[in-house]
Amino acid sequence: MTVAVERPEETGTDAPGPPPRTARRPGRPLVMAAILVLWLLLFAVLRGRHTLSLAAADLTDLHRWFNDVNDSIGADRNSDPLFLYFFNEIRLVVDTLVTFVQELISQSGAGRPVPQIGWLGVVGLAGYVSWAVGHWKVALLAVAGFTFLGLQGLWQESMDTLALTLSAVLVALLLAIPLGVWAGLSDRVHRIVTPFLDFMQTMPTFVYLAPLTLFFLIGPASATIATLIYAAPPAIRLTAHAIRSVPTTTVEAADSLGATRRQTLTKVLLPMSARTVVMGVNQTIMAALAMVTVAALIDAPGLGKTVVQALQSLDVGTAFNAGLAIVVMAIVLDRVTTAAGARQEAARHAHGRTAAWRRPLLGAGAAVTAVLVYLSHTYVWAAEFPGEGGVGSAISRGADTVTTWAQDHLSGLTNAFRDALTTGLLNPFQTLLTDSPWWLVGAALIALGAVLGGWSAGLTTAVCVGLLVGTGLWSDSMTTLASTVVATVLVMVLGIGLGVWMGRSALVDRLLRPTLDAAQVLPPFVYLVPFLALFGATRFTAIVAAVVYAAPVVVKIVADGVRNVPAATVEAATSAGCTTWQIVTKVQLPMARSALTLATNQGLIYVLSMVVVGGLVGAGALGYDVVAGFSQGQLYGKGLAAGLAIVLLGVMFDRITQAAARRTSA
C-alpha cells in the first residue's frame, strides 16, 4: 500500500527529449479513440463468446497443482531438512526477538505479572528518545500520544502492536539497508531487485498468510514475517535511491583523494544519504502498521485483534476506538522519524555549535528516564495504566452515534448515488470487459498500452495479458479491472479537486493534511461496517473504500505539483487578466502534468491494493477469490492464482502509466 516511494525522478535528468519525429503521425488521442471504436464494433458482433468465465467453486489444473504443492509442504514439515535447518531456525530467531520485546513492554513473563517496563517507563522512554533523535516538540507529541493510548483503555493492546511493529521493522532494516546499499551501488542488482519489490508490495497479504503459518507456525513469528515482507520494500527502495542521488562529483572527488571503496561508502555515501534512509525507515514503519489488522487474522496480538473482533459483532465504536489508536501511534512514529530525518540534515550543516550543551542535557534526560523505567518496573501504579479507559468508551459511543445517524439519514441519498454510478458507468464498462472475447480485450489492452506508453509498455502488457489468461481467472480479472478503473477515475476527480485547492492555499493544506494522514493509516476494516450500511454489499462499497484509501496520496501529489508551478508564471497569468479558473486549467494543471501522471499511477496501485478488502464487502471477483483461498483448503490454489492476477494487473498499470509519464514530460 505504500508504493508511493519511487517517484520517477529520472524524468528531470532525461536527455533533452527525443528529436521531433519526421513523419507526421496521427495524434495519440485519435489513435486511442480509433482503438476504442473498433473494440466497441467487434464487441457488438462477438458479445458473449470466448469469455473464459469460471464459476466460484470451479478450479483449473493450475489451481489444483498449487493445492498439491501446499499439501505436500504441510505433510513434510517434520522431516524435510529445509524445514529443520532453515525455516525452523529463522522462526526461532524471530520468535525469540519478538518474545523479548513483548516481555519488555507488553506481556507478562519471567515470573512477573506485568511486563518489565510499565506504562510510565514506556512513556518516559518514548519522550526521551523522541527528544534525543528529534526535538522537544515531537517529544511532547510522543508523550501525549502514548498517554492518550492508555486513556483510551488500550494500553496493553497498543504495546503488543508496538512490540510487533518494532520487531518487524528491526528485522526489516537489518535486511533492507544492506540490500538497499547494494542496489544503490550496482545497477544490475537494482534491476534484479525492483520486480521482486513490486511483487512483495502488490501481492495481497491474504495470499501468503496461510502458507506463512505452514512455514513458520502459528504465532508471533509468522505475524512478524508477514509484516516484514510487506514493510521491507520501501526501506530498500529509498536506501538505494538515496545512494543513487549522491552527486557523482562528490563521489569522484572522494575517489581522486584516494579513498577506498569502503571509505567512500562509510564516509561519503552513507552520511550523505542518511536523511533519505531515515525516510525509508519511516515508510517501513507506516507499512508495518498498515499490516496490523491483517496479521491479526493469524493471531498477531494487539490492536488489530480488537478491530477484527469488533467487526464480528459489527461493533463500529470499538473498532473505531482501536483504529484511532493505530492512527495515533502512526502519527507519533511518523513525526518522530521525520524529525529524526530533519536532524540528520541539520547535523550535517551545523556542526558542533549546539553540541556543547546538548550532551549534558541528554545525560540528565537519560537519568530521568532511567528513574521512570525503574519506577515502572517496581511499582504497580507505574506499571499498569491507571483508570478504566473512559476516553475510549466515550470515543466509541461517539463513533456509534455518528454512524447510526449517517445510516439513518443518508442511506436514501447514497443508494441513489450508488445506483446511478453502477448502472451508468460501472455495469456497461464491466460488460464490455467481461463479455468481449478475451483475445479482443487483450488486443485492445496491448494496443492501448503501446499507444500510451510505447512499444516496451505494449510488450509488458502482452506478457501480462498472456499470464492473466494462464491464471485461469480471466473473467474475474476483468471484473476487478472494471471496478479498479472506475475507482481510479473517482480518485482522480477527487484528488485533482482537493489537490488543486490544497496546492493553492496554505491554510487548506494545513487543515486537510491531518485528515489525509488519518485516512491513509486508519485500517480499512474500521470503516467497512458503516460503508456496508450506506451502500450495501456491492461492488460500489468496495469502490468507495478504495477511494477513501487511495485519494489522500493522489491529493498530496497533486497539491505538491501545483505548488511547484513557479510563482512568477502564475503572477504573469494573473496580470494578463486570467480568471482563477483559467489559471487552474490553463496554467497550473498543464504545468503539473508529470505530477498528475504520477498521481494516476499511485492512485491505480493504491486502489488495486484494496481489491481484497473489496472482496469482503461484496466486490466479488479476484478479491473474493483471494479471501476464499485463505479460508478454504481446496480453494487455496485459486486464491494464490487470484493474488498473482492482482500482481499482474498492478504491473501492467504501473508500466503503462510510468512509460506514459516519461513520454508526457519528455
Place this chain on the structure above:
Amino acid sequence: MARHWRAGAAGTAVLALTLTACGGAKVGDDSAGSGGSSGSGSCGTFNLAVNPWVGYEADAAVVAYVAEHDLGCTVRQKDLKEEIAWQGFGTGEVDAVIENWGHDDLKKKYITDQKTAVDAGPTGNKGLIGWYVPPWLAKEHPDITDWKNLNKYADEFRTSESGGKGQLLDGDPSFVTNDEALVKNLKLDFKVVYAGSETALIQAFRKAEKDKEWVIGYFYEPQWFMSEVPLVKVKLPPYTDGCDADAEKVACDYPEYELDKIVSAKFAKSGSPAYDLVKNFTWTNDDQNTVAKYIAVDRMSPEAAAKKWVEANRDKVEAWLK
C-alpha cells in the same frame, strides 16, 4: 541556559516522586493483584483455537473459563480461521477446535490421512444452514418461505449487482455452500452474489429489517444475530441421505449439522484434564445463543459473559467435570 534549569527541575521532581512512591504497592506483592491461580493442577497449558464467529467465541469463552477456574489450566486462546487452526494440530500449536461445521475435506486430510487430529464428539449444537428472509417479509408474504414461490418475487429481489435477476446474498467464503448449484438446479431466476464476509451479510439483513427492504440470503443457526433479528428460514426440497453427493447436481436443502469438537491426537493422549473437559463439553443452541448475545449485543467481554453463564448454570458445568 533555560534548558539546564528545566532538566534540573524535572530531575528533582522525579526524585521527589521516587521518594514519595516508596509507599506504593510493589510488583510481585500479593496486593499487586496478580491473582495467583489457586489449585494449579496437572493441567498445564491448553491451546484453544478461536474461529472467527461469535458463536464459537461463546463456546471458547465458557470452556476457557471452566478450564482456568476449575482445572487451573493456563489457557491460550488463539484467533485463527478454521483451515489454519487445523494446521496447528500437527505442529502442537493448537490442542482443540470446539465448534466444527462439517468440513469433511479437513477431516479427511488431518484425521484420516495425517492422523494428527481426532474427533472429540458433538457439542450438542445443531447447525442449520439455509436461505433466510427478514421477519417483516415473511410476515407480509407468508408464501415466500417456500422455494417454489421464489420466482414469483424474483423481481423484488433485484439489485444493482444481480444483473436483472433476483439477488441471493451469500456470505463468508469459509462457509459451506451449494447455492450456485441450487439456484441452477431448482431453476430459480436468481443470481448468487457474494457479500464476502459475515459482517456484510449481517449488516444487509439488519438494514433490510429496519428499512423493510427485500433481501434473501444464506445464513445459519445458532447465531447471536437471531436474537436481534429472528430471520425466517425458507423451505428448500427436503434433505435426503446422499442428495448432496454430487456438488453439481445438488437440488435439496442442507443437512442438519451435528457440530462437533476436534482435538489434536497428542492432546487426546496427554491425559490433561482439559481434554476430558473438551470431550465432555455439550450444551444446547439456546445456551450458546445466550452467551453469544452477552458478547455481541450486550457488549460484555467474553470472560465476563462466560462467568455470568457458568454461575447461572453450575449444574451443567459440573457434569462436564466428572
